[in-house]
Amino acid sequence: MRIIIIGAGISSLTLATHLVKDGHEVIIIDKNTRPGGVMALYQENGYSFEQGPLLIGDMNPGEAMYELLKSIGVTLPTERCDRGLVLKDYAFIRPDRFQGKNWRKDLAKKYFPEDAEGIDEYYRFYEALMKIRYLSLQKPSLINRIRTALTFLSIKKYQNMTCQQFTEKLFSNPDLRTVYTGILADFCVDPSEINCFSIPFTNAETAFDDRIDIYDRKGNQYYPAFNYVIGGVQKIPEALGDYIEKNGGSFMYGRTVTKINVENGRATSVNLENGEQFKADIIVSAGGAHEVFYKLIGKEHLTDEYIRILENFRKMEAVFMLHLGVDYDPLQYQKQPLVYYYGTSDLKGATYRLRNGIYHDGQDGFLIFCDSYHAREFAPEGRHCLTIYTVAPNRLNEGSWEENKEIYADHLISLAEKYLPDLHKHITFKKIITADYYKEYTNTDFFSFGGLVPVDGQVNPPHRTPVENFYFLGSQSESNGGITPTSAGGHKVYQLIKESMK
Numbered sequence: 289m290r291i292i293i294i295g296a297g298i299s300s301l302t303l304a305t306h307l308v309k310d311g312h313e314v315i316i317i318d319k320n321t322r323p324g325g326v327m328a329l330y331q332e333n334g335y336s337f338e339q340g341p342l343l344i345g346d347m348n349p350g351e352a353m354y355e356l357l358k359s360i361g362v363t364l365p366t367e368r369c370d371r372g373l374v375l376k377d378y379a380f381i382r383p384d385r386f387q388g389k390n391w392r393k394d395l396a397k398k399y400f401p402e403d404a405e406g407i408d409e410y411y412r413f414y415e416a417l418m419k420i421r422y423l424s425l426q427k428p429s430l431i432n433r434i435r436t437a438l439t440f441l442s443i444k445k446y447q448n449m450t451c452q453q454f455t456e457k458l459f460s461n462p463d464l465r466t467v468y469t470g471i472l473a474d475f476c477v478d479p480s481e482i483n484c485f486s487i488p489f490t491n492a493e494t495a496f497d498d499r500i501d502i503y504d505r506k507g508n509q510y511y512p513a514f515n516y517v518i519g520g521v522q523k524i525p526e527a528l529g530d531y532i533e534k535n536g537g538s539f540m541y542g543r544t545v546t547k548i549n550v551e552n553g554r555a556t557s558v559n560l561e562n563g564e565q566f567k568a569d570i571i572v573s574a575g576g577a578h579e580v581f582y583k584l585i586g587k588e589h590l591t592d593e594y595i596r597i598l599e600n601f602r603k604m605e606a607v608f609m610l611h612l613g614v615d616y617d618p619l620q621y622q623k624q625p626l627v628y629y630y631g632t633s634d635l636k637g638a639t640y641r642l643r644n645g646i647y648h649d650g651q652d653g654f655l656i657f658c659d660s661y662h663a664r665e666f667a668p669e670g671r672h673c674l675t676i677y678t679v680a681p682n683r684l685n686e687g688s689w690e691e692n693k694e695i696y697a698d699h700l701i702s703l704a705e706k707y708l709p710d711l712h713k714h715i716t717f718k719k720i721i722t723a724d725y726y727k728e729y730t731n732t733d734f735f736s737f738g739g740l741v742p743v744d745g746q747v748n749p750p751h752r753t754p755v756e757n758f759y760f761l762g763s764q765s766e767s768n769g770g771i772t773p774t775s776a777g778g779h780k781v782y783q784l785i786k787e788s789m790k
């Protein structure tokens with residue numbers, strides 16, 4: 289079977305890895321020049337920067353990405369990683385000496401003594417959900433079912449609460465609510481739109497201190513954790529890409545698919561911008577859902593139901609990003625390579641601004657990441673790489689990104705200087721990345737940095753589409769954008785394709 293896959297992002301690479309193993313002829317077409325989509329590095333003037341994911345889940349033995357790589361004979365060196373969290377008046381930075389897995393709980397109680405009871409209750413809730421997750425990953429057994437049911441009973445009362453209701457019930461201080469739900473504003477989701485059971489998983493304590501043990505006494509992984517890939521995240525797509533090529537798959541880089549031809553309800557071929565046409569038995573596409581279905585396929589080939597889904601799902605917004613080369617070591621000031629700085633506790637307001645084209649100019653928060661910490665070769669001798677970014681609307685209500693980007697970059701650098709003194713004097717390289725850059729890079733009209741907003745009840749564009757042998761995958765077909773769900777989409781589409789061949 290000849291299978292054409294549009295896009296060489298992580299979802300497509302996961303799928304292609306399975307398909308070449310089964311001996312199919314796989315052709316991957318991508319407008320960029322290497323595999324990975326947003327996982328590929330940005331490189332200029334001797335510097336390399338991550339332009340997408342920084343922290344990767346599922347890289348420990350037994351977890352999906354680790355196992356996918358292992359199945360092709362690759363084990364990448366990784367390092368557990370953690371992030372700091374700084375609010376205007378409170379800092380949750382891992383202590384120099386490890387103080388046990390509950391140091392954030394103790395610190396929260398110190399900062400917010402009036403909410404001590406709520407904090408204890410939060411951590412009971414957190415541990416219960418972590419236990420349920422852990423049990424769900426074990427071999428099914430009666431004893432596990434009973435343990436799950438009993439654990440669930442202890443938190444059942446919260447099952448229908450939104451994040452907003454839950455944090456308002458437990459915490460009186462809005463800043464404390466932000467400690468546990470601030471990340472939602474990045475996902476462009478209002479805390480009243482998402483169930484509270486999501487909170488522990490977007491705030492795994494292991495993500496704030498990489499010294500927290502993630503294994504149980506028998507050596508089974510108990511808690512989820514994040515990793516850096518030593519040498520950069522692009523090592524993952526490179527490894528998958530090599531395997532695909534060595535096993536007969538091919539890549540057509542620097543080409544853009546402009547049309548998917550459909551005849552009698554079946555996808556037959558793709559057209560490229562240079563006029564070439566390639567036939568296939570099965571076609572799969574990643575990318576923006578609207579761009580793929582309305583521009584490449586055409587509404588006339590879709591069902592009313594599929595169009596309704598396309599009209600109703602919501603995407604995350606974009607980011608405004610600075611890649612900086614610097615001639616000093618940022619870690620002399622910022623103790624962790626990655627720190628989130630939250631500027632507001634008004635998460636509803638932040639989400640509203642984001643969705644309505646109002647850029648907060650860094651005031652609602654940003655993160656600073658030292659790319660060269662886990663990949664020293666990313667910067668020339670004596671230099672370091674910094675990526676500073678914040679979520680930002682795709683389109684500005686007033687003016688364009690192009691005309692405003694320099695001034696917004698200066699503002700972000702000034703805000704960062706509170707934590708990295710004299711930063712502007714140490715800049716040796718600067719690249720400003722706006723939503724427009726990402727739209728061009730990802731071939732989308734609307735850049736959604738993590739795919740779909742994880743709103744409860746939303747129906748995402750399904751992998752199986754109204755066009756019989758055409759499948760959709762990638763971050764705009766999964767909730768909770770990120771490498772883990774997006775790659776899982778590649779596994780799912782593989783299963784669908786396999787079933788269709790029976």
Ligand SMILES: Cc1cc2nc3c(=O)[nH]c(=O)nc-3n(C[C@H](O)[C@H](O)[C@H](O)COP(=O)(O)OP(=O)(O)OC[C@H]3O[C@@H](n4cnc5c(N)ncnc54)[C@H](O)[C@@H]3O)c2cc1C
Nearest residue numbers: 295297298299319325326341342343545575762763770771
């Ligand atoms: C700034 C940022 C930070 C992130 N941080 C994290 C993180 O810390 N952890 C995490 O897990 N995830 C993170 N993510 C999300 C994660 O990286 C993405 O969800 C995931 O990589 C998307 O994979 P994908 O398969 O959908 O493809 P993409 O990476 O979106 O790639 C799709 C590719 O297809 C190409 N393409 C599309 N249409 C066409 C066409 N018609 N013709 C030719 N080529 C086409 C595009 O040009 C692109 O190269 C982050 C993303 C961004 C942008």
